[in-house]
Amino acid sequence: MKKSLLWASVIAVIWCSFAIADNSKIPQRSDIAAQYKWKLEDIYPDTLAWQADFNRLQSQMGSIGAFEGKLGQSSENLYQCLSLRDSLNNILDRIYVYANLKQDEDTRISQYQEIADRASNLSTHLNEATSFIRPEIVAIPNATLENFLATNDKLKLYDFYIKDIIRTKAHILSPDQESLLANARMATRGPSNIFDMIDNADIKFPIVKDEHGNNIQLTHERYYKILESPDRRVRYDASKAYNGAYLNYINTLGATLAASVNDDWFMAETRKYKTTLEHDLDSDSIPVSVFDNLVKTVNANLAPLHKWVSIRKRVLKLDKIYPYDLDVPLARPAKLEFPYDSAVVTVETALAPLGPQYVSDYKNGINSGWVDVYETEGKTSGAFSWGAYSTHPYVLLNYNNSLDNFSTVAHEMGHAMHSFYTHKSQPYVYEGYATFVAEVASTTNEALLINYLLGHAKTKNEKIYLLTFYIQQIIGTFYTQVMFSEFEKAIHDQVEQDGALSAESMRKIYRDIYQKYWGPELNLETWNDIGGLRIPHFYNSYYV
Template identity: 55%
Template sequence: MFVFGSASGQSQVKKIPQRSEIPDKYKWRLEDIYPTDELWEEDFARVKALLPEMDKFKGHLVESGKVILDCLVMQDSIWMIFDPMYVYAYMKLDEDTRVSKYQEMSDRSGSMLSEVRAAFSFIDPEILGIRQEKLDELVKGEKGLGLYRHYIDNILRNREHTLSVEEEELLAQAGTIARVPRTVFTMIDDADVKFGSIRDERGDEVQLTKQRYSRFLESSDRRVRKDAMDTYNQAWLGYINTLGSTLAGSIKKDMFYARARKYNSTLEQALHANNIPQEVFNNLIETVSNNLEPIHRYNSLRKKYLDLDELHKYDLWVPLVPEARMEIPYDSAVAIILKATKPLGKQYVRDMQAGFNSGWVDVYETEGKGSGAYSWGAYGTHPYMLLNYNNMLDNIFTVAHEMGHNMHRFMRHGVQPYVYSGASIFVAEVASVTNEMLLMDYLLKHAKNKAEKLYLLNYYIEMIQGTFYTQVMFSEFERDAHARAEAGEALSASSLRQIYRNIYQKYNGPDLVVDSLDDLSCLRISHFYRNFYVYQYATSLAAASAFSQKILAGDKEALTRYNEMLQAGDSDYPIELLKKAGVDMTYPEPVNATVELFADLVEQFEKLLLE
């Protein structure tokens, strides 16, 4: 299942295939949502026609519990038509972002989203306008509203941040404008930026893409690594002022909504959405930024072992054990993941296997395809997963991660009513990272020799560094950039890069030489367009580490609680769902345990490497 060999012995990089060249078994089946685009158009028209029906509830929610119930049921019904329509349009676009038809359909869906939100925008203010005693009486008197108790409680929690009906409608209509910075960035990222070509290890000229870039950064040939990073950065440099403006615009958008809703800061608003105590965020950054020595030690070891006079950013991904380099074909990756996740139970594995075989996954990179990887779907459809699989070790972890999201979606949709069928990222990332932890445990246990174990330990260290330390570093950048904007300072590409540069140097330590274009990273990270989002990757890794240790130890009660959490959707607040499952993120123990795990792995790796 593994192919082992030197990094310099990479297989020849071929031209990016057309979608028509990929066998159907490696493509998702969006026709399971809509067999034809005409059916999509019918649902678009249905939503358009149904929205005015919401007007009959405006100003009448105070009249009876039945009116409230009928209003909430209709809201859910419209969302259940809209969601598949929205998801389909954007996933069709991701099949080939150059196709104007799907650019238009996704744009129409985005505009429709603003209309839908505007049509529902009166609900929260009207419920908040009902006296608490009266509301309790209405809910108690209408049996069907029992289902919506948590939903209503969540509205009441937002009382001081909810505006008048007219103001809420205005904010909802502003959604189309608010999406512009992210939309512009996405079009540059997916369609406009071209990376040119470099010469590979054999001297052959090869077109550089995002997927090939990650491969070249792992090359044992330092010239290839440097050329790949320089060429990649030069491509982004051509958009530097636009990217600086879009990110600054996104931060201003965050400030607009925070101030409009009477929050003290953008951070307060972002955390309040899921009822996350602010100390969880602050303690995470404080704990991690005060425990950077293991990363500095690891970078020092890397510099020493690679025998470098200077350690540069393009040296950070080359495996320190290239003789055990792993390349894993997709079908083999699926087989390994199914074995690795057996501790989650027979039903989990059966459902996952069915998903792999039933059009859930779009596997390979093709011309014009959306970049990266994600899990998505809508209530009433099976989950979907976009990949750009390239046989590298990190890709099998991507498959395990995104399939963790798919299974979480599949499990909660199978149990929860629509109103609670979603999931906070705070919990959703636990479902995906736990799968990664189980996969790593399986691979380490099945390592055939010292070289393989070293390679996997190396990967494990970098997995935690990327998912935990790096995401905290990103979060610190977000915090500081937003704080400067909130203090009235102007943000530009230059000032954003300087903020990032200082934090990047702090986290990576004195052994890393930060080159002039290394700080461009802050302008090309899509997650920054969803403010204060990435910290949840770090908290989720800490929680996932705790869950996986219990599950691997055979703790059946822990497994039961974990599966109940996956099925719970957002029927309770994220912090509470994790508490019920056995991990309390309001205390520092999970974060401290992850810091200790990282330090222990670095120590193990160094000892084994230098034996």
């Protein structure tokens, strides 16, 4: 990326015209300039180097077995074992992240599917090899552990880790059972992989006509952009076509999600939790009542969301309002496009309240291969931030010049910076942060960006457009996430109470919850309840 040009360029947002007509074809990865692709070579120069590390880990992995049965003998044994485990996991993370990010670049390439699969298997083997550690620590009397911690300075690093194991003692199984469970992961991770393959590699979306009659090949990213079209016929066609593509897989999706929920419950029940929810929250020591209170509070405060539907209906002058009317801007400034090069500079300026160090680290990340910018054929959809402890963060985008994409830069870079600082300041054993707090860094950045844009808006139309977006964002971050969680709880409840799930039953549950959240004024088309089966988060229990 041309740093000097970028840094010197004007901060003002470039408002271009609303045009998607040139999007009839999806670019290939080779069409994209290097400056807009992430640098996976910062992890390994090529797959040969990846393979060498893979072999190294495979041969070193067995050494952890030397500690089996000996952790209670001395504080030094315990320390050495945990330390070795961390260094093995640290290598594994690089192998795993590289293979999966390679696959994200183009999910259709079988070589990358294969290395991602092998990385998963290696991860299962390492988990299996280290699965004796937790049950052995559980078996050590608390007084002995306290004494270990008090007398071995090096072990103090693991103080929180060890105390957290003591906290969850009741849910840690015998070494044999733990080893069996670790091995079972290879079989039970199927559902989310199958969904990814349907959603990113196999699904074919139809072509729809834009407001000028031009053909648009629908993609995940283009779909959300088309929903902003002022032409209702275009929005209707896109909604029907996009959701219809999933309807072709409805039975496969139903069976896959049901398998995923059953897997979640199998893991929770085996670990003696009363529900999957309790299992998932316990890893961060969060009581179930926190979740229940959140859902209850949101349910008691749905009125503003219902009012928002009414306002939209009135401003858009609609007789009846449908989900495909919920994303169209309520005002249209003359120009609506936000090219990436100027967007990253604007985000940089908007983040100034976070201090010069933050801004300079952000700028460095943007300019040194953290981000994979554009949508290409076969690339994983959506946006995320990821990485390993010993790599810099990576951000996947499918940048399509919309305000939403613009805001996503701020959002994902918030996650990336959070990881960057966490990795800088924490030892490996504490490198992860809880999902429960993860969105703080990202949504703070979103809010700073929108504040900045509102402060610099020049016309009333721009302001209304930005405010509409801000409201949508609050709905998306607050109401929608809680709605998703409520849906997840409902389908997990069903299985936990010995019920069965089908595509049809899950669609009905989703439809009822969706209608409750958005209120009686919103009309649903027959295909709107497919959301319960096509949203990737549902294939990772309580991820939202």
